[in-house]
Amino acid sequence: MEPRDIDGDLTEILIEEEQIRDRLAELSRRIEDDYAGKDLLLVGVLKGAVMVMADLARELKHPIAMDWMAVSSYGSGTASSGVVRILKDLDTDLTGRHVLIVEDIIDSGLTLSWLLANLNSRGPASVEICALLRKPEAARVEIDVKYVGFEIPNQFVVGYGLDYAEKYRNLRSVGVLASHVYAPVEPATA
Ligand code: XMP
Ligand code: MG
Numbered sequence: 001m002e003p004r005d006i007d008g009d010l011t012e013i014l015i016e017e018e019q020i021r022d023r024l025a026e027l028s029r030r031i032e033d034d035y036a037g038k039d040l041l042l043v044g045v046l047k048g049a050v051m052v053m054a055d056l057a058r059e060l061k062h063p064i065a066m067d068w069m070a071v072s073s074y075g076s077g078t079a080s081s082g083v084v085r086i087l088k089d090l091d092t093d094l095t096g097r098h099v100l101i102v103e104d105i106i107d108s109g110l111t112l113s114w115l116l117a118n119l120n121s122r123g124p125a126s127v128e129i130c131a132l133l134r135k136p137e138a139a140r141v142e143i144d145v146k147y148v149g150f151e152i153p154n155q156f157v158v159g160y161g162l163d164y165a166e167k168y169r170n171l172r173s174v175g176v177l178a179s180h181v182y183a184p185v186e187p188a189t190a
Contacts, residue, residue, distance in 0.1 A: 006168065010158075010175035015150055017172040020132070020160060021055065023149045027130065028059035031100065031147065039065075041097045043090065043119070045111075046070040047169070048104030051161035052132045052149075056102060067092045073111050082110035082141075084118075094122040100147075104161045105133040108140040116143065133157070133174065150174075 007013075031040075040060075044053035046068050057066060070088035099119055106112055112129060119127050130147035137154040152174075158164050159171030164182065 006171050007175075009168070009178055009181050010171075011178045013173045013175045014152055014157060015133075015160075015174040020149070020174070024052070024056050024132075025059050027147045027149065028056055031056075031130070032060060032062065034146075035098060035100075038098045038125075041065045041067060041092060041094075041099050042102050043099055044068045044102045045104070045115070046088065048161045048163070049102045049132075051169070052104055052130075053102045056130065065092070069115070071111065071115065082108075082114060084111055084114040086118075094119060094124040097124050099124045099127045101127065101129045103129065103131040105135070105157070106131045106143070106145060106148075107135050107138045109143045110141060112145075113141045113143050132160070133162075 040062075042053060042057060042064055044050065044066065047070070053066065057064065067090045068088065069086065069090055071084050072087050073082070073084055101112070101115060101119070103112060106129075112131075116127060116129070128146040129143070131145055132149040134145065134148050134151050135154045136151055155176050156164070157174050158168035158177050159174045161169050162174065163169045164177055168177070
């Protein structure tokens with residue numbers, strides 16, 4: 001098979017690499033102000049948040065700690081059910097810690113609302129959320145997200161950590177996947 005250029009699988013680039021970089025720089029200035037003099041723990045949600053975490057963390061000028069969680073949402077197909085299972089828990093004791101959850105995207109909000117309750121039950125000093133993307137039209141629960149990169153339309157997006165069937169995470173921008181990728185055109189039969 002011919003290697004394909006990743007951009008050929010997109011109908012549209014929604015957010016360019018430079019826009020992401022600039023926005024994360026802005027958010028990190030706010031985070032530094034808000035957590036001045038406090039010991040901050042960033043909690044990244046695997047695997048989608050890997051790129052946001054790496055770039056956001058390196059914008060921060062103070063020494064911070066990072067830890068990771070992997071969760072999976074029970075439910076059929078792509079719809080989130082809100083019932084979450086922990087695949088990999090934190091190594092860090094959250095007692096008295098200032099926690100900032102770093103997420104790639106908030107869709108229905110069900111996963112994050114569960115995660116928020118779960119982390120809050122561990123005795124932290126505070127828990128806030130930073131998400132690169134949010135789809136306001138898809139929200140099924142209200143969650144207070146302190147830092148949001150971009151609000152996007154209710155479309156399936158890939159890139160900058162976000163995948164389709166585990167691919168496209170390495171795309172530097174965020175784009176909308178072309179339908180030929182997930183619904184290949186059947187050859188016409190005579
Ligand atoms: P909920 O609905 O619980 O789900 O907020 C959030 C998780 O669903 C995944 N998700 C996406 N992944 N493109 C993706 O690659 C998308 O457009 C998309 N929308 C939701 C993602 O794992 C997120 O953490
Ligand atoms: Mg995710």
